[in-house]
Amino acid sequence: MIDSHVRKDEFGRGSSAHRILTIPNCLSALRLAGVPVFFWLAVLPWLGHGNQDLWAVLVLILSGITDYLDGFLARKLDQVSELGRILDPVADRLYTVATLVALALRDLVPVWFLVALLARDAAMAVGVGLVRRSGFEPLRVSFVGKSATFCLMVGFPLVLLGSTAFPGAGACHALGWGAVIWGSALYLLATVFYFRQIVGLRREAGR
Known part of the structure; x- marks a missing residue:
């Protein structure tokens, strides 16, 4: 029985949000598979096995x-x-965390910077979990x-x-540091926007 909201198309085209x-x-999925590859290449100098930074950067570019x-x-x-709306931000977060950890291990970024962004992601994870428990869809990624x-x-x-x-x-x-500082400021601003969404959805759920 084919879902009436999905067109029969061998190329996978369909309007259903439930397609996988x-x-x-x-x-x-390919992006997600590249996370451990990037991390391994980025920490090789820290492990004392030579420098493969150009390959690590290539993985980030791809x-x-x-x-x-x-x-x-x-x-x-x-x-x-719906799966795509979940996978996309998850891949973004994993690349960000993997990059931060690798750079912190190599003393290229301060540890407090790593802790601050990880704390932000942890707070976001809790907020998104509350939204999902209330029966709402995952938050849309903002511009x-x-x-x-x-x-x-x-x-x-x-x-x-x-x-x-x-x-x-x-x-x-x-x-690079100019882009990181600017990106961090936008990151914090986006957090404010996301939490405004979360608070609004929680209030709606309460009503």
């Missing part, structure tokens, strides 16, 4: 490309799904939140390149 096997979701593509294709092919993630995912690779013998390492270091 779609092109955007496959790209999101992650950014697939991040854009999965959102674009989801809208273009009418394949926006400010995506912009913050973009700045961080541009800034972190540049900070990483700034620690190598790359010819433009000094410029990469400066530009």
Whole structure:
């Protein structure tokens, strides 16, 4: 029995939000698979096994490309799904955490910076859990939140390149920290917006 909200299409096109096997979701899964690969490459210098920062940066670049593509294709092919709305921010958070931990281990970012962003993500996880328990859909990713993630995912690779013998390492270091600081500010602003949504939804649930 085929769901009446889903068109029979061998390419996976469908308007149902409950589809799982779609092109955007496959790209999101590919992004998630790249997290441990990136982390391993990024911590190799800390483990004393040589420097593979250029490969680590390449993984981050590919992650950014697939991040854009999965959102674009989801809208273009009418394949926006509930799973995709979950996978996309999860992949963003995991890359952010993996990058922060790797950079902190290598003393490229201060530990307090790592703790501050992890605390923010933990608070968000609690808030989103409360929303889900109230029966609401996952929070939609805001433009400010995506912009913050973009700045961080541009800034972190540049900070990483700034620690190598790359010819433009000094410029990469400066530009990278500029993007990280700006992204962190947007990150905190996005948190305010998200918690306003959470409070509003909780009040609605109470009524």
